Amino acid sequence: MSDDRKSVLARIHGRVQGVWYRGWAVQQAQARGLSGWVRNRADGSVEALVCGPKAAVNELLDAFWQGPPSARVTRVDVEAASPPDDRGFRQLATM
Numbered sequence: 001m002s003d004d005r006k007s008v009l010a011r012i013h014g015r016v017q018g019v020w021y022r023g024w025a026v027q028q029a030q031a032r033g034l035s036g037w038v039r040n041r042a043d044g045s046v047e048a049l050v051c052g053p054k055a056a057v058n059e060l061l062d063a064f065w066q067g068p069p070s071a072r073v074t075r076v077d078v079e080a081a082s083p084p085d086d087r088g089f090r091q092l093a094t095m
Contacts (some may be wrong), residue, residue, distance in 0.1 A: 005085040006051070006057040006058070007050070008050055008081055009079050009081040010061060011025065016044075016046045020070070021038075021067050022046060024071075034051060035055055035086070035088060036084050037091065038091055040095075053064070066089060
């Protein structure tokens with residue numbers, strides 16, 4: 001991956017399921033031209049793989065702390081990840 005691109009796996013905790021967090025995340029990522037996916041986790045968190053230009057990825061990571069109006073984010077854990085195999089950003093089934 002080039003130096004101007006970044007790929008991360010983010011885990012968002014708090015009141016993030018049942019508040020349209022995944023749909024909001026898809027809109028936010030697509031608006032920034034990012035690739036990856038977002039899904040609910042069985043433990044109540046939301047997980048997202050995000051890849052694209054560093055500045056856009058960092059913007060989305062900052063936005064994850066806010067989320068949609070009904071969300072209450074308490075923690076966002078981020079780790080480096082391999083980029084997704086395909087382009088675009090989509091919602092996956094719960095894991």
